[in-house]
Amino acid sequence: MNSPAPYLHWGFILISLPNLLLIAAMVLLFVVALIAPFPHNTAKHRDDDDE
Numbered sequence: 001m002n003s004p005a006p007y008l009h010w011g012f013i014l015i016s017l018p019n020l021l022l023i024a025a026m027v028l029l030f031v032v033a034l035i036a037p038f039p040h041n042t043a044k045h046r047d048d049d050d051e
Contacts, residue, residue: 005016
């Protein structure tokens, strides 16, 4: 931790490796949150209003 972080340079983009890894992890978590199904109750709810 005494040395500076390595930087990646692609054209006009200059980003440190730890920041790039953090951004990639956040994007991956966002994609997983979009794909993962919401938890739901498997038992069917019965309406008692139709008496």
